[in-house]
Amino acid sequence: MLSHRIAIGLFVVVVIGATVGCERTKAPNLAANMNTASSVRELLQAGAAEGGGASAASLSEPTGWATLTGRFQMLGTPPRREPLTIDKDTAVCAPGGKQVLEKTVIVGADGGIQNVLIYLDTDTPADDPKWEHDSYLAKKSDEVIFDQKDCVFLSHVATMRSNQTLRILNSDPILHNTNIQAGRGAIAFNGSVPSNGQTTYQPGGQTDRPFPISCSVHPWMSAYMITRDSPYFAVTDENGGFEIANVPAGVELEFRVWQEKAGFLQKVNLNGAATPWKQGRFSVSLANDERREMNVTIDASVFN
Amino acid sequence: MGVVLAGCTPEAHFNANAVLMHKNENAAKETTEFSPQRRADIANTLVALFGTPDEPHIPAAPGIGEDDVHQVMDPRKISFAAGSVSSDEQGRARGLYREHCAHCHGVTGDGAGPTASFLNPYPRDYRMGIFKFKSTPKGQKPTHEDLKRILVNGIPGTAMPSFLVLPENEIDALVHYVRYLSVRGEVERLLIDYATYELTPQTEPSEDDPNPPPEDRLVNLEASEEDQESQAEVIRSFVSEVTQKWLDAESLATEIPAPDPDRDLAKSEAHGRELFYGPVANCIKCHGDSALGDGQTTDYDDWTKELDPANPELVAQYQKLGALKPRNIHPRNLRNGVYRGGRRPVDLYWRLKNGIDGTPMPAVLMLPENAPPGSKGLTEEDLWALIDYVRSLPYESISNPRLAQPKPNNQRERS
Incomplete structure (x- = not known):
């Protein structure tokens, strides 16, 4: 009887030990539910044969053109800009030990937030003069310049249309390379650009979100970029202001707003009223020749 | 049991x-x-x-x-x-x-x-x-x-x-x-x-928003x-x-135009050396003045960049979730004669022409067709010269030592 108890006791110890062993090998992930998964598989299989290509939602036709303009302002104390560690080619990149500050959040004297990106998220018909004003059609094959000087990308948040060509310049007397870590939809690129030389990049498609650009020779160099099919995008200037002219009027359009540190801006105050922007999105429908003013204030805590 | x-x-x-x-x-x-x-x-x-x-x-x-x-x-x-x-x-x-x-x-x-x-x-x-x-x-x-x-x-x-x-x-x-x-x-x-x-x-419902929208489901x-x-x-x-x-x-492999088989190898290597140190290819920028891979050693590859390696606090969080400790990526030491992607000239051609994905190694700048005079970039011939030089690097003496005094011609080894 006693030996029986000991045996049971031992068995319990072994089971506990074994269970503990099992627990340790479990990864910190949630196991799928096999029944749900097989129902999801049925759902995914069912419509798969019908062919891809989501049909574009039918849009009503624009009635004219309008302007979207405004300003982004920070309320409260902006985060401090830290100096970059510059340990290579210092004669060019930080002459005389000059301090160069990072550009994650740049706020002007009266709170204007620089480098906020505003872009149209609605897919609009391509090359359609009803949707694209002559002023854009005329410039659609223009090259976009992306330059670097004193080991700083001169456009910190760059924008281009996905069919345009980016001409990458190097105004420094040293070699750079431009490593474009393109997001989904565009092609990645990493080319060297000799001193006072140039190279070109064609993204080949539009991206949903901004992606980083860096220089491997000088890893502190950093910029962001977005490529879009439509021409309706802007980046705020040093006063936090932006303007997108000749936007299609009479139709509902959805825009997205992004800032490097905060990501898609969600908690904003628009023309005096607290307005949630779901994943940085807002919708507008502008009247012909309207000039829509957007005064956006954002609490500094969003950027910390 | x-x-x-x-x-x-x-x-x-x-x-x-x-x-x-x-x-x-x-x-x-x-x-x-x-x-x-x-x-x-x-x-x-x-x-x-x-x-x-x-x-x-x-x-x-x-x-x-x-x-x-x-x-x-x-x-x-x-x-x-x-x-x-x-x-x-x-x-x-x-x-x-x-x-x-x-x-x-x-x-x-x-x-x-x-x-x-x-x-x-x-x-x-x-x-x-x-x-x-x-x-x-x-x-x-x-x-x-x-x-x-x-x-x-x-x-x-x-x-x-x-x-x-x-x-x-x-x-x-x-x-x-x-x-x-x-x-x-x-x-x-x-x-x-x-x-x-x-x-x-x-x-969660809050004072500002007592009825938040329900979570979107995938x-x-x-x-x-x-x-x-x-x-x-x-x-x-x-x-x-x-x-x-x-x-x-499957249809995107970069084609490789054959180099001139009769090229003077010594001349091509010498030309490649000039390019290696020159301003256009400028390989020394990262591979170092002696090609030991010591020119730029503080960058990361794309897999590591995802771990915000400059931010120890975030790195610690990712490591808890199974990420491996970040390491810097080093440019290849070209004097070892060890080529990860293969040692054949065609392998080196692809590395130089296309760069190496996921790493800081960029593609070399090729001279565009019909480029105006004075444009910067390499020709196919330049590219092969660079490859010839890189392939000779493991056998090139890293120093050029000279004797302080001429050896007497009756010298014998000490025993």
Whole structure:
């Protein structure tokens, strides 16, 4: 009887030990539910044969053109800009030990937030003069310049249309390379650009979100970029202001707003009223020749 | 006892990309939270699409024919490579991936198998869909031949061995399985990013917002049929997108114009040396003045950049979720004569012409056709000269020592 108890006791110890062993090998992930998964598989299989290509939602036709303009302002104390560690080619990149500050959040004297990106998220018909004003059609094959000087990308948040060509310049007397870590939809690129030389990049498609650009020779160099099919995008200037002219009027359009540190801006105050922007999105429908003013204030805590 | 042990053998499962989920939560903390519901949706979707390590499944990809999908991921080859290690009645091997690859690359193909943390460099994480040593331009997938070459030759200077001893059909099956894991991992990333940037997260009611909108679901079987179908459409489009890139790669290998076989090798090497130190190729910028790989040693590869390596606090969080400790990437020491992507001139041609994906190594600047005079860039001849010089580097004396005094001609060795 006693030996029986000991045996049971031992068995319990072994089971506990074994269970503990099992627990340790479990990864910190949630196991799928096999029944749900097989129902999801049925759902995914069912419509798969019908062919891809989501049909574009039918849009009503624009009635004219309008302007979207405004300003982004920070309320409260902006985060401090830290100096970059510059340990290579210092004669060019930080002459005389000059301090160069990072550009994650740049706020002007009266709170204007620089480098906020505003872009149209609605897919609009391509090359359609009803949707694209002559002023854009005329410039659609223009090259976009992306330059670097004193080991700083001169456009910190760059924008281009996905069919345009980016001409990458190097105004420094040293070699750079431009490593474009393109997001989904565009092609990645990493080319060297000799001193006072140039190279070109064609993204080949539009991206949903901004992606980083860096220089491997000088890893502190950093910029962001977005490529879009439509021409309706802007980046705020040093006063936090932006303007997108000749936007299609009479139709509902959805825009997205992004800032490097905060990501898609969600908690904003628009023309005096607290307005949630779901994943940085807002919708507008502008009247012909309207000039829509957007005064956006954002609490500094969003950027910390 | 046997029962207890059998019960303890964990069933093989794919790990979730918890690091990317947490990274996205950090990057977009105002708008993102991976709730248990959201994690379960992603896990269920991945099983629905790709099955499990023991029972893999190949999803349909709308817009791509079944034959083409199977060119990327052949279900028969994949089931041959999947599962636990065994053999059938005819003695044919099963579970090839777990026998040969999983201990380093992990069952998931996340480059985090049990041995991974002991290796330098770490094993490749396939889930980004980025591969270094290949014939295609930057941003494109490797071809079937590219992956096969890596399996057959191994990667000199790393822990990746040659699998030349395996029969051809096993190598072929493993290439398909690696692609399967890579497609699976990349689709998982797209699902995670989609949830991060497109779906409304779960929010607690607050004073400002007493009735927050319900959490958007990636896939919800209780939703209306229409909603379910639009959810399914998004998920299917990710599979098609990634699969198509693998299909496209097969015709994208960079062609190599043959060099002049009668070129004067010494002259070509000397010209290559000038280019190596010159302002256009400027290889010394990273590979160093002596080509020892010491010119730029503070950068990271794309897999490591994802871990915010400059921020120790975040790195510690990612390490807790299974990420390996970040290491800097070093440019190759070109005096060792060890070339990871292969030592043939064609291999070096691809490295220089296309750069190395996922790493800081850029493509050289080629002179565009019909470039105006004075334009900067290399010609094909320059490129071969650089290759000739790089191939001579292991045999070039690093110093040029001179005797302080002439040796007397009656010198004899001391004994």
